Amino acid sequence: MDIGVPTETKDSESRVALAPAGAAVLVAAGHRVRVQRGAGIGSGFADAEYSAAGAMLCDAADAWGSALVVKVKEPLPTEYRFLRGQMLFTYLHLAGVDLALTQALLASGTVGIGYETVRDDAGHLPLLAxxxxxxxxxxxxxxxxxxxxxxxxxxxxxxxxxxxxxxxxxxxxxxxxxxxxxxxxxxxxxxxxxxxxxxxxxxxxxxxxxxxxxxxxxxxxxxxxxxxxxxxxxxxxxxxxxxxxxxxxxxxxxxxxxxxxxxxxxxxxxxxxxxxxxxxxxxxxxxxxxxxxxxxxxxxxAYPRTATVALTQATLPYLKTLAGGGRAALFADPALGAGVNTLDGYVTCPAAAQGLGLLARHRPLAELAP
Structure with missing residues (x-):
């Protein structure tokens, strides 16, 4: 699968969604990792380290054009134009941000998978922790x-x-x-x-x-x-x-x-x-x-080096499953399924739908299974 890692654009956000070590693991598993030039600099990771890990350096459009886009923070309005129905794996926090983001995800048919709602077998939130x-x-x-x-x-x-x-x-x-x-x-x-x-x-x-x-x-x-x-x-x-x-x-x-x-x-x-x-x-x-x-x-x-390393360690097992199984993994893996917030123009997370006043656009994930 093509996996894209764009540069974060939020104010003073220096984290990157994937450290070079994580990119190397995904490349070794047969995936193509495309990292926007300069994406890791704020966390202390040079472009050369991603190249050495087997990742391809690219511009923002190419990173966002991947089948699976991995980020740290939610897309900002300037990035909505990149939403084209791909899978997006990031912190979404839909109920706490402007309704416009959810509307953009729904209009584009983007599969929004929020780190903050992925649950493990014990009911914990391993990617938020x-x-x-x-x-x-x-x-x-x-x-x-x-x-x-x-x-x-x-x-x-x-x-x-x-x-x-x-x-x-x-x-x-x-x-x-x-x-x-x-x-x-x-x-x-x-x-x-x-x-x-x-x-x-x-x-x-x-x-x-x-x-x-x-x-x-x-x-x-x-x-x-x-x-x-x-x-x-x-x-x-x-x-x-x-x-x-x-x-x-x-x-x-x-x-x-x-x-x-x-x-x-x-x-x-x-x-x-x-x-x-x-x-x-x-x-x-x-x-x-x-x-x-x-x-x-x-x-x-504020602590991008520590945060990026910790985030990569937490997300990598789920990222491997998602990249290996595609959309099917969302229905086969309960942890990833719990992380799905938007799919095919619907809000699948009931708590987010309630908080956003979008219950009319809510559909349980199971009802959207292929």
């Missing part, structure tokens, strides 16, 4: 940065000073993002409270984290009670394929002190904070009621 881990770690780092007075923050340092803890971090959500955020904040020495909805899961999580991390059942009342003392709030809520619910209301944000910080990692799916709106690496923060909001939609793009 590596970026969630990076984003969780990063949420604490950027939160600590913006808490500094010169950056507009309240001036609280997260960590221990001569043995005394400083900084209070609330993490709303205890999935992969929440776990990594809690671990990072705890490692600094801050006081951490993690909110979740499953007490058994919370108990298991606490066994993996330092003793000064607390887990609490996520309710508006429980979160509101801690907001006046919080220095950093991290939104880490995920409903796979669906728009994130607003668990932190505008009124709740007003309970926070001026100069405190919110990092809404859920912004890819619309954000779990009512006052959150998408931002970029080039313009990452804004203030609402004195509270700094960091809502960058491609956070792991």
């Amino acid at each position: 590596p970026m969630s881990a990076i984003a969780g770690n990063m949420a604490v780092a950027v939160g600590a940065w913006y808490l500094a007075k010169p950056h507009g923050g309240i001036g609280v340092q997260l960590g221990r000073v001569l043995g005394e803890p400083h900084g209070r971090v609330l993490v709303v959500g205890d999935g992969v993002v929440g776990q990594h955020a809690a671990a990072s904040a705890a490692a600094l020495g801050a006081e951490v409270i993690v909110y979740g909805i499953d007490a058994a899961h919370g108990a298991a999580l606490l066994k993996q984290l330092p003793e000064h991390v607390n887990w609490r059942l996520s309710t508006p009342q429980a979160i509101t009670a801690e907001l006046p003392q919080a220095d950093l709030l991290i939104g880490a809520v995920l409903l796979p394929g669906a728009r994130a619910p607003h668990l932190i209301s505008t009124d709740m944000v007003r309970q926070m002190r001026p100069g405190t910080v919110i990092v809404d990692v859920s912004i890819d799916q619309g954000g779990c904070v009512e006052t959150a709106r998408p931002t970029s690496h080039s313009d990452p923060v804004y203030t609402v009621d004195g509270v700094l909001h960091y809502c960058v939609t491609n956070m792991p793009g």
Whole structure:
């Protein structure tokens, strides 16, 4: 199969969907890999490394003209012209982005396979996990940065000073993002409270984290009670394929002190904070009621080398199956089937269809089987 790897065009997005080592594996399996010139430079991979791996260098049109296009982020409006019914394997986050993308995928008949909804046999999200881990770690780092007075923050340092803890971090959500955020904040020495909805899961999580991390059942009342003392709030809520619910209301944000910080990692799916709106690496923060909001939609793009290597390791087994089986693999492999968001002009992911108001265009994948 022809596999195309275009250069990412999102603001400050330096990741690439496939490292040279991954390209070599696919070429060895008999596939033709076409990489847009310069696609890997931001991640530290030169064109020569792709050539050495057996990939062909090309322009954007040739990369997009492949039967299977592999990306990191969703296509931007300037790329819609390249959508011609091919298979597209990338992070789509349809429920959290502009409706125009879904309409473009449907109009072109593109087979949109979202990394974020691929599920393994245990029900986990193996292709979302590596970026969630990076984003969780990063949420604490950027939160600590913006808490500094010169950056507009309240001036609280997260960590221990001569043995005394400083900084209070609330993490709303205890999935992969929440776990990594809690671990990072705890490692600094801050006081951490993690909110979740499953007490058994919370108990298991606490066994993996330092003793000064607390887990609490996520309710508006429980979160509101801690907001006046919080220095950093991290939104880490995920409903796979669906728009994130607003668990932190505008009124709740007003309970926070001026100069405190919110990092809404859920912004890819619309954000779990009512006052959150998408931002970029080039313009990452804004203030609402004195509270700094960091809502960058491609956070792991700040660490492209780490992210590209981790993403390639996670996606490569699925990519090999997809390239080897074509569209038939979507119906034969339940994990890839769960990843299908659009097919033949229909939205196949029910959560995305619901979030986008497109239930009239929803068809279960099984009904579209050849």
